[in-house]
Amino acid sequence: MNWHLTEVDGDETKRGDGGPLDALIEFYRAFNAADLAGLRAVWLGGAEPSMDNPIGGIRRGWEQIAEGYSKLFEGQAKVQVAFHDxxxxxxxxxxxxxxxERGACRTPKEALDVAFRTTRWFVRKDGSWRQLHHHGSVEDPKMLADYRRLIFG
Known part of the structure; x- marks a missing residue:
């Protein structure tokens, strides 16, 4: 696809065609705004979706995925990321x-630069693009340990 974007953080203007790039932009807008309702609108509902990353582990179904986002959003750490490369x-x-993804995790007392490898898989259901799966991994074990400490205390 020839979209001419090198980075997505949710502040981009959507194309307005209801395509997968618009869904990706909306995901990052909702994530960076800690907007659970916005994430619900972009993820596939029910038992089908899945997520696997070193913070939340394996989560199956929207309810488990939403629980992980809720814990993150309600904690003291604020995470902002942009999707690139x-x-x-x-x-x-x-x-x-x-x-x-690259970005920052901030608490009232600390800040940490974060970097993740990320895969996001979207499917078209009932005419709308919805995220079906996310996989994330970390190359730097020290960054992961520091990130987990900031998220979980």
């Missing part, structure tokens, strides 16, 4: 974004 491929009913 990504590829994009898809067909009529699926779309895959593979790249990296």
């Amino acid at each position: 990504f590829t994009s491929q898809g067909a009529d009913d699926w779309h895959l974004f593979v790249g990296r």
Whole structure:
């Protein structure tokens, strides 16, 4: 896809075509705003979606995924990330974004630069693009340990 974006943090102007890039932009807008209702609107509901990352572990179904976001959003740490260095491929009913996230995790007393490898898989259901799966990983074990400490105390 030729979208000319090198980074997505949710502040971008959506194309307005209801396509997968608009769904990706909306995901990052909602995540960075700690907007659980916005995330609900972009994730597939029910038992189908899944998430696997070193903070939340494996979560299956929207309810488990939402529980993980709620814990993050209600904690003292505020996380802001941007998706970059990504590829994009898809067909009529699926779309895959593979790249990296960079950003910051801040508490009232500390700040930490964060970096993740990230995959986001969207499917088209009932005419709308919804996130079906997210996988995240971390290259730097010290950053992961510091991030977990800031998130979980």
